[in-house]
Amino acid sequence: MSARYERxxxxxxxxxxxxxxxxxxxxxxxxxxxxxxxxxxVAAGAHALELGIPFSDPVADGPVIVAAANRAxxxxxxxxxxxxxxxxxxARHPDIPIGLLVxxxxxxxxGIDAFYRDAAVAGVDSVLVADVPLRESVPFRAAAVKxxxxxxxxLPPDANDKTIVAVAKAGAAYTYVLGRAGxxxxxxAAAMPARExxxxxxxxxxxxxxxxxxxxxxxxxxAARAAGAAGVIVGSALIxxxxxxxxxxxxxxxxxxxxxxxx
Amino acid sequence: xNALSDRFGDFGGMFVPEILVPAxxxxxxxxxxxxxxxxxVAELGRLLAEYAGRPxxxxxxxNLFAGTPLRVFLKREDLLHGGAHxxxxxxxxxxxxxxxxxxxxxxxxxxxxxxxxxxxxxxxxGLECRIYMGEKDCARQQQNVFRMELLGAEVVPxxxxxxxxxxxxxxxxxxxxxxxxxxxxxxxTAAGPHPFPTLVREFQRVIGREARAQVIAQAGGLPxxxxxxxGGGSNAIGIFADFIDDAGVRLVGVxxxxxxxxSGRTGATLATGRPGVLHGAxxxxxxxxxxQVTESHSISAGLDYPAVGPEHAYLQAxxxxxxxxxxxxxxxxxxxxxxxxxxxxPALESAHALAYVQRLAKEANAPLTVVVNLSGRGDKDLxxxxxxxx
Numbered sequence: 061m062s063a064r065y066e067r068x069x070x071x072x073x074x075x076x077x078x079x080x081x082x083x084x085x086x087x088x089x090x091x092x093x094x095x096x097x098x099x100x101x102v103a104a105g106a107h108a109l110e111l112g113i114p115f116s117d118p119v120a121d122g123p124v125i126v127a128a129a130n131r132a133x134x135x136x137x138x139x140x141x142x143x144x145x146x147x148x149x150x151a152r153h154p155d156i157p158i159g160l161l162v163x164x165x166x167x168x169x170x171g172i173d174a175f176y177r178d179a180a181v182a183g184v185d186s187v188l189v190a191d192v193p194l195r196e197s198v199p200f201r202a203a204a205v206k207x208x209x210x211x212x213x214x215l216p217p218d219a220n221d222k223t224i225v226a227v228a229k230a231g232a233a234y235t236y237v238l239g240r241a242g243x244x245x246x247x248x249a250a251a252m253p254a255r256e257x258x259x260x261x262x263x264x265x266x267x268x269x270x271x272x273x274x275x276x277x278x279x280x281x282x283a284a285r286a287a288g289a290a291g292v293i294v295g296s297a298l299i300x301x302x303x304x305x306x307x308x309x310x311x312x313x314x315x316x317x318x319x320x321x322x323x
Numbered sequence: 324x325n326a327l328s329d330r331f332g333d334f335g336g337m338f339v340p341e342i343l344v345p346a347x348x349x350x351x352x353x354x355x356x357x358x359x360x361x362x363x364v365a366e367l368g369r370l371l372a373e374y375a376g377r378p379x380x381x382x383x384x385x386n387l388f389a390g391t392p393l394r395v396f397l398k399r400e401d402l403l404h405g406g407a408h409x410x411x412x413x414x415x416x417x418x419x420x421x422x423x424x425x426x427x428x429x430x431x432x433x434x435x436x437x438x439x440x441x442x443x444x445x446x447x448x449g450l451e452c453r454i455y456m457g458e459k460d461c462a463r464q465q466q467n468v469f470r471m472e473l474l475g476a477e478v479v480p481x482x483x484x485x486x487x488x489x490x491x492x493x494x495x496x497x498x499x500x501x502x503x504x505x506x507x508x509x510x511x512t513a514a515g516p517h518p519f520p521t522l523v524r525e526f527q528r529v530i531g532r533e534a535r536a537q538v539i540a541q542a543g544g545l546p547x548x549x550x551x552x553x554g555g556g557s558n559a560i561g562i563f564a565d566f567i568d569d570a571g572v573r574l575v576g577v578x579x580x581x582x583x584x585x586s587g588r589t590g591a592t593l594a595t596g597r598p599g600v601l602h603g604a605x606x607x608x609x610x611x612x613x614x615q616v617t618e619s620h621s622i623s624a625g626l627d628y629p630a631v632g633p634e635h636a637y638l639q640a641x642x643x644x645x646x647x648x649x650x651x652x653x654x655x656x657x658x659x660x661x662x663x664x665x666x667x668x669p670a671l672e673s674a675h676a677l678a679y680v681q682r683l684a685k686e687a688n689a690p691l692t693v694v695v696n697l698s699g700r701g702d703k704d705l706x707x708x709x710x711x712x713x
Contacts (some may be wrong), residue, residue, distance in 0.1 A: 099410045114439050115614075115615065116615040116616045116617075117484070117486070117489065117493055117495040117601060117602075117616050118493075119339075119340070119493050119500075119602070120340045120496060120500070121497075123483075124495070126483060133615065138613050139613050139614070140613075162447075163600075164338050164599075164600040165599045165601060165608075165610065165614040165616070166613065167596075167614075167616025168598070168599045168600055168614065169599060169610065169612070169613055170607070170613075170614070190340055191338045191339055191600065192338060192601070193337065193338075193339060193340065193341040193343075193344045194341060194344075195337060195344065196336055196337060196338055203542060213341070214340065214341040214342070215341070216342040216345075217342075218345075219341075221347075229342075238342060241500060241501045241503075242497075242501030243497045243500055243501070244499050253677055269518045288535075
């Protein structure tokens with residue numbers, strides 16, 4: 061459930077720091093390496109984990125994450141294997157919030173109820189389904205509630221007030237605030253949302269805003285914090301560093317440090 | 324409030340990233356408004372008549388079914404400007420694009436037919452046009468790439484995945500998530516997220532409306548069977564739409580069996596797939612047990628798609644239409660047979676529908692009036708057919 065997120069966000073607030081959440085594709089480039097990377101990122105100060113299950117047709121993702129999914133699929137990584145990997149991560153890190161990022165067909169193929177049940181059993185705290193917008197989310201949210209998993213919703217950069225309030229009321233754990241339009245990728249940087257938009261989200265009771273898409277530099281983590289966000293998600297940039305052997309853990313630490321003490 | 328229902332029974336819906344929802348809702352609202360706007364209706368009617376060449380004739384086969392109990396009428400969408408039924412709805416969506424104040428159009432294409440139709444409509448109406456096309460398809464269909472470029476479109480080869488239609492749709496959707504403010508995604512078939520399946524059906528309905536009046540005039544009554552090929556399903560839903568309320572008319576959709584429905588190399592989604600979500604709709608798709616979408620196969624690029632329009636999934640589920648499949652080999656034989664017997668080269672897609680009618684002719688022991696949607700012409704397929712017959 062979102063209790064781990066609540067504790068994590070409360071602890072961040074107490075220490076006056078923003079959460080920095082790495083996104084990794086489970087099984088990229090193979091199961092063992094992805095587990096080793098996750099452990100390294102937790103040691104480097106990750107506040108929560110956002111983990112993808114590879115899908116054949118990820119329309120919300122740019123080239124870096126598409127390539128990560130393809131590497132995992134090529135390595136034979138299935139959703140069942142991903143749940144095993146999550147269970148390993150959970151066993152090793154009992155307190156860290158774990159979110160899954162998936163596409164609708166993987167959920168339908170397993171059965172909506174079974175998917176959330178298996179996620180809960182593996183130790184998952186939240187699920188975000190990239191191609192299930194609010195207007196299609198009812199059966200997904202019902203299954204999430206039933207199995208004690210938080211259903212995370214996305215807030216687009218140009219959402220109107222009505223959408224902000226609706227996402228605030230229906231979302232759980234955290235609100236995935238898009239830093240910009242387009243697909244995932246570090247090639248175009250995030251823009252920070254106007255403070256009043258995040259204030260409206262908070263007034264409507266929305267879960268803490270975390271900014272993703274286009275987060276790659278310490279200044280992004282810093283700016284997100286300054287804009288009133290509770291944290292950032294870094295995916296494509298991180299996967300790029302890891303894939304290129306480009307001192308990923310040290311670069312990640314710089315993001316964590318930049319998100320500290322700026323409120 | 325939704326202006327239109329977004330479901331066909333259990334199927335359909337709007338399974339897209341949240342960021343695309345406003346663009347789809349805007350399209351839905353503009354589509355509803357346009358349908359009620361006499362100016363829009365008149366302008367589209369004028370383009371269809373004076374530019375595209377509607378109405379298309381209904382031609383009774385003279386020779387191919389001689390000696391069988393069948394009277395077979397061909398709805399001649401092959402004679403439409405652009406060479407296929409695609410032009411009907413592309414002109415309509417291009418007009419909608421202008422109505423929405425958008426200046427740019429993106430589209431996917433498999434073999435290139437939808438890309439060519441989109442490019443010509445954009446040339447006519449002064450819209451910027453970018454077509455996503457799988458790398459492999461670009462290589463197979465170089466003439467259509469050149470055609471689109473002559474018409475002023477930018478063709479972007481897509482290397483991701485299998486380099487075919489499915490990947491081109493993915494890439495167009497990715498473009499749209501960044502460009503929706505000034506860009507319309509002109510989807511090519513009656514699939515994808517709401518409102519596309521409804522919108523494309525309504526803009527292809529003209530096929531069935533004409534065919535129904537023509538067959539009544541030429542055959543003296545309603546047909547017994549209406550047959551059309553189904554890839555995404557736009558030509559089929561277009562000709563079915565005005566016959567759905569005629570309970571006595573059998574509606575048959577013909578999928579591509581490829582090398583056979585059990586061969587693992589097939590495009591027969593309704594026969595071999597399971598419900599799931601691809602490209603925005605809950606519908607039948609070809610997938611493995613985990614939900615990874617698998618590759619389709621057909622000799623005809625227009626039928627080579629691992630999903631199907633959600634209304635076809637519904638018409639199958641409720642029993643109003645039935646769906647059969649025809650192999651590459653039988654479609655190829657029907658292609659040759661129509662050419663020799665009637666002097667018409669059909670698209671390989673349409674040849675699937677004809678092959679099923681040939682099957683009907685063998686089985687029939689009572690008179691049967693059949694309308695077949697000859698959805699496109701076969702010139703685009705000459706290289707494929709030449710290679711297959713070599």
